[in-house]
Amino acid sequence: MAANRVYTPEEKLKIVLEGMSGTISVADLCRKYDLKPARFYYWKDQLLNSAPEIFENRGRKLDEDRIREEKDKEIARLKATIAEIVQENLEIKKRLENA
Numbered sequence: 001m002a003a004n005r006v007y008t009p010e011e012k013l014k015i016v017l018e019g020m021s022g023t024i025s026v027a028d029l030c031r032k033y034d035l036k037p038a039r040f041y042y043w044k045d046q047l048l049n050s051a052p053e054i055f056e057n058r059g060r061k062l063d064e065d066r067i068r069e070e071k072d073k074e075i076a077r078l079k080a081t082i083a084e085i086v087q088e089n090l091e092i093k094k095r096l097e098n099a
Contacts, residue, residue, distance in 0.1 A: 005034065016043050 007015070019029045019040055030037050 012043050013047070015040065016047050019044065 015029065015033055015035065018024060019026055024032070026037055026040060029035070030040055
């Protein structure tokens with residue numbers, strides 16, 4: 001067996017889904033990918049334990065995106081206000097120097 005083989009996240013997902021499909025035994029799957037069964041079960045547990053987060057975070061992600069968008073708009077508005085105030089101050093300064 002390949003002791004130090006590094007699998008990409010995509011490869012891990014593919015292997016776990018294949019193993020969960022029921023079309024191949026875990027033993028055959030592990031031979032096919034030169035993988036120890038303990039590693040397969042570890043990856044499977046990782047997937048199953050993180051699955052609720054994926055669905056749970058979806059709503060939060062949309063809220064975070066909306067909040068970020070609102071903050072970006074507010075920052076743009078504040079920058080425009082600052083630019084306007086700076087311009088007004090420059091005009092007042094010029095008038096005072098010419099008076």
